[in-house]
Amino acid sequence: MTSIVLDGLVQGLQLALLSVGVVFVYGLGGVLNLAHGQLAVAGGLAVAILRSARWHPLLASTAGVVVAGSLALLLDRTLLRAAYARRGEERLLLGLILTLGVSFALDGFYALGAPNVALTLRMPSPSLEILGVRVRTASLAVGGLSLLTFAVLLAFLRGTRVGQAIRCIIQNEVGAVLCGVDVERVRTLTLFVSGVLAGVAALAQGFSSFLGPEMGTEFTILAVIVAVVGGVRSLTGTFLASLLLGLVNSALSYTVGTYLTWIVLLTVAVLTLLVRPEGLLAYWP
Amino acid sequence: MLRAAAPVAITALLLVAVPALVGGSSYGLRIASLTVIVATYAVAFNLLFGHTRQLFLCIGALAGGGAYGFVLLVRDLRLAPPLALAVVAVGVAAFGAFLSYVSIRRGFGVLFVGVVTLAVSIMFHNLLLGLRQYTNGETGLATRGVGFGLGNAPQEGYLVLVGVLVAALAGHQALLRSRHGLAFQALGEDELSAALSGIDVTRYKVGAAAVASGLIGLVGALYADVNGFISPSVFALGHVDIPVFVALLLGGMRTLLGPVVGAVLFSAVDEVVRPFGQLTVLTYGTLMVVLFLLFREGVVPAVQRVLLRAWARRLRARPTPPGVEGEPVAYVAAPRTVLPPEGRNTASEGGKASARDPSPR
Numbered sequence: 001m002t003s004i005v006l007d008g009l010v011q012g013l014q015l016a017l018l019s020v021g022v023v024f025v026y027g028l029g030g031v032l033n034l035a036h037g038q039l040a041v042a043g044g045l046a047v048a049i050l051r052s053a054r055w056h057p058l059l060a061s062t063a064g065v066v067v068a069g070s071l072a073l074l075l076d077r078t079l080l081r082a083a084y085a086r087r088g089e090e091r092l093l094l095g096l097i098l099t100l101g102v103s104f105a106l107d108g109f110y111a112l113g114a115p116n117v118a119l120t121l122r123m124p125s126p127s128l129e130i131l132g133v134r135v136r137t138a139s140l141a142v143g144g145l146s147l148l149t150f151a152v153l154l155a156f157l158r159g160t161r162v163g164q165a166i167r168c169i170i171q172n173e174v175g176a177v178l179c180g181v182d183v184e185r186v187r188t189l190t191l192f193v194s195g196v197l198a199g200v201a202a203l204a205q206g207f208s209s210f211l212g213p214e215m216g217t218e219f220t221i222l223a224v225i226v227a228v229v230g231g232v233r234s235l236t237g238t239f240l241a242s243l244l245l246g247l248v249n250s251a252l253s254y255t256v257g258t259y260l261t262w263i264v265l266l267t268v269a270v271l272t273l274l275v276r277p278e279g280l281l282a283y284w285p
Numbered sequence: 286m287l288r289a290a291a292p293v294a295i296t297a298l299l300l301v302a303v304p305a306l307v308g309g310s311s312y313g314l315r316i317a318s319l320t321v322i323v324a325t326y327a328v329a330f331n332l333l334f335g336h337t338r339q340l341f342l343c344i345g346a347l348a349g350g351g352a353y354g355f356v357l358l359v360r361d362l363r364l365a366p367p368l369a370l371a372v373v374a375v376g377v378a379a380f381g382a383f384l385s386y387v388s389i390r391r392g393f394g395v396l397f398v399g400v401v402t403l404a405v406s407i408m409f410h411n412l413l414l415g416l417r418q419y420t421n422g423e424t425g426l427a428t429r430g431v432g433f434g435l436g437n438a439p440q441e442g443y444l445v446l447v448g449v450l451v452a453a454l455a456g457h458q459a460l461l462r463s464r465h466g467l468a469f470q471a472l473g474e475d476e477l478s479a480a481l482s483g484i485d486v487t488r489y490k491v492g493a494a495a496v497a498s499g500l501i502g503l504v505g506a507l508y509a510d511v512n513g514f515i516s517p518s519v520f521a522l523g524h525v526d527i528p529v530f531v532a533l534l535l536g537g538m539r540t541l542l543g544p545v546v547g548a549v550l551f552s553a554v555d556e557v558v559r560p561f562g563q564l565t566v567l568t569y570g571t572l573m574v575v576l577f578l579l580f581r582e583g584v585v586p587a588v589q590r591v592l593l594r595a596w597a598r599r600l601r602a603r604p605t606p607p608g609v610e611g612e613p614v615a616y617v618a619a620p621r622t623v624l625p626p627e628g629r630n631t632a633s634e635g636g637k638a639s640a641r642d643p644s645p646r
Contacts, residue, residue: 032396082578092396094577097534101573104527108567115563221403228400259415266404273401277391 003134004254005247010139012246013146014208016239017201018219019226020153021194023238026227027170028190031083031095035075036198037219038106043068043199044211045110048119057121065199072195075102076188084187103216110213117213119206142204149200150239153193157235166190229272245269292542293458297451304440314439318511320552321446325504326529327536327544328453329497335538336469337493338476339385340399342522344529346409347498348505349520351377353413353420355506356428356515361419366432366510374503381498385491406522413517425516428509436513446507450545453500458541465489473539523566528555531573537583546584 018040025033033039047064051057079102083095127136157163165186169176177183201219205211230241248268252261300321307313326344333339341347351373358369384405388398413420420426428436435442461469468489471479480486509515518524528551536547558568580587 079574079578089395096396096399097577098574101570101577104566104570104573106570108563108565108570111563112567221407224400225404228397257415259411262411263408263415266408270401270404273393273397274387274391277393277397 004250006135006139008247008250009243010143010208010246011250012243014142014201014204015222015226015246016242017146017149017197017204019223019230019238019242020150020235021197021201022223022227023230023235024166024190024194024197028166029080029084029095029187030088030091031080031099032092032224033075033191033194034096034099034220034224035103035106035216036099036194036223037221038103038110038216039068039071039075039195040198040202040205040219041110041211041213041216042071042106043195044119044202044206045114045117045213047121047203047206048117048211049114051119052117061121061203064202065196068199068202069192069195072191072198073188075099076191080191084184103220107214107216110216114213119202119211120209121203121206138207141207145200145204145207149197153197153235162186162189225266225269229269231276241272289458289462290455293451293454296454296542296545297447300447300450301444304443311439314443316552316556318439318443318446320548321443321450322504322508323528323532323551324545324548325446325450325453326501326525327533327548328450328457329500329504330529330533331538331540331544332457332493332497335533336473337490338395338473339388339490339494340395341381341384341402341494341497342399342526343384343402343406343409344501345520345522345525346406347377347381347501348508348525349409349413349515349517350380351502351505352428352509352515352520353426354502356426356431356509357419359432369432370503370506373506374499377502377505378495378499381501382491382495384498385494386487389487389490403522406526410517410521420517423517425514425519427514429513432506432510435507435510439511442507442511446504446511449500449504449507454541454545461541469493527569531569531576533583534573535576535583537585537587540583540585540589543583543585550584 018037021039022033022036025031025036043064046067047060050060050063055063079098080095083091083098086094121138121141126138127134128140129135157167165176165181166189168179168181169183169186173183202211205215205219226241226245227238229245230238245265245268249261249265252264256264300317303317304314307317326348330341330344333341354373354376355366355369358364358372359366364372384402388401391397393401414422430436433445435445460466468479468484471482471484472486472489476486505520512519532547532551533544534547535550536543536545554568554572555565558565
């Protein structure tokens with residue numbers, strides 16, 4: 001029982017890492033990034049390739065995260081500019097279609113260029129005994145990595161001027177502009193941060209099982225569903241939704257089969273939307 | 286009236302002539318059948334997304350529901366094929382209408398409808414895999430000989446599919462030329478204004494969803510019959526929804542012939558890149574991005590514009606040409622794309638300082 005809950009929490013944290021980036025970009029730019037999972041895969045594959053080139057694990061991981069961030073930056077500076085030139089639903093649609101196209105292009109590129117690359121990060125010992133419960137060290141690593149990332153993220157949002165500007169834009173873009181916030185620059189920074197978060201999520205996936213070139217779409221779908229359930233603009237809501245879906249997922253995979261788990265998981269997500277279309281928490285904390 | 290019927294009639298003639306053109310090659314006929322199927326899905330998706338802005342990302346699931354429903358009804362419940370086809374079409378239509386109604390009631394915007402229908406299509410996929418005793422899981426079902434037996438007569442199968450497509454096109458045109466056409470036009474441009482001018486938005490959207498879903502379900506069932514084999518992966522998102530989406534964008538949203546032209550172009554591109562395996566996905570993605578950035582309105586509106594310009598030049602050269610003042614090219618003449626050309630919205634407000642998206646829903 002304890003191990004199921006623990007597993008669920010860790011899965012939830014990993015989901016949160018993946019979806020926070022989507023929430024950020026949507027909240028700030030009004031673009032739902034459907035290539036987010038592919039960014040994560042880019043980071044993960046980069047780490048795997050560098051590892052096979054005998055780079056130090058820490059160095060390779062950092063490089064992978066930077067690769068994911070840079071790819072997001074490139075996306076922002078090139079294609080998404082066209083979307084940002086519009087507003088409201090037009091922007092959303094154009095962003096949706098452009099990022100969907102990018103996600104396919106990247107998927108094809110990975111399948112073509114790195115079909116057999118996969119990322120697995122092994123811990124020195126497979127499991128530990130803590131307070132009488134056997135815990136996978138991988139789970140500890142994922143949990144620690146996620147919590148550390150969120151702590152840094154929160155400190156950044158609460159403590160720095162840029163973080164303040166980000167929260168300001170999420171609340172009201174016009175107001176932020178009137179207060180002298182350079183929306184475009186903050187948006188670019190946010191996309192970079194979301195890419196970095198995707199890279200970290202890829203590392204977490206590498207710890208808990210493995211990451212292959214074909215997993216981008218699955219990541220994107222998970223991230224988008226969690227983000228929508230959590231309320232597309234709320235960080236805390238996303239966090240809660242991730243933990244909820246992580247727990248449901250781990251409890252169900254233990255009791256019923258994989259297929260039914262997916263069905264129930266998605267039903268939970270859809271029902272949450274029906275009951276609270278604003279998401280669990282509608283606004284930023 | 287005659288002039289208005291010409292585009293659909295010419296399309297029908299061209300499509301009927303295809304079997305003679307491919308010279309009875311079964312491979313060519315198969316590709317043609319698949320193209321017609323994608324075109325029909327795209328007609329339905331045009332009604333859903335182009336006209337009423339309902340981003341249904343479950344076309345594959347609706348089609349698969351039709352296909353599996355049809356096969357199970359005929360094979361296990363021994364229903365007569367025509368009856369089963371009707372039951373399936375009505376059932377899928379009801380499901381689509383339900384999705385649409387719930388979305389409207391809960392005030393979901395484009396994005397949420399997209400996410401909910403995406404969830405529906407993943408659920409459907411897992412349902413097919415899970416209910417192995419009925420669906421045979423990933424292995425799929427052999428459907429040859431079940432139903433009308435079109436799988437053994439590819440020529441007839443192709444003609445039936447063409448018949449459905451032409452009927453759908455004619456229906457689409459009749460609908461838009463009718464009293465309701467104006468309502469659909471208004472809805473597609475601005476929902477709030479449409480509602481304020483007395484259009485029952487809910488009724489039109491749910492109606493459109495029902496008709497489109499019914500059509501998708503029907504074609505899905507026919508696909509099972511013609512193809513002789515169905516499996517979860519032939520109705521997967523990447524196999525149905527994405528080609529349909531790209532075909533519609535390519536051909537031109539909210540145009541009569543856009544879905545057909547787009548499907549034909551898409552099939553042509555697909556044939557060219559197919560030998561390269563994984564290159565196809567890369568090509569689709571790149572194509573989608575490039576097309577949408579540079580060529581947003583689609584092929585049909587662009588061609589129409591060129592033709593109209595040439596026509597206008599001729600008109601200017603001859604002050605009173607005979608027979609031109611009849612019917613104009615009707616609604617297809619100047620469709621507004623969902624995403625207007627650059628500068629339309631931004632000119633007055635300034636892209637950078639624009640107000641942000643008012644609501645995520």
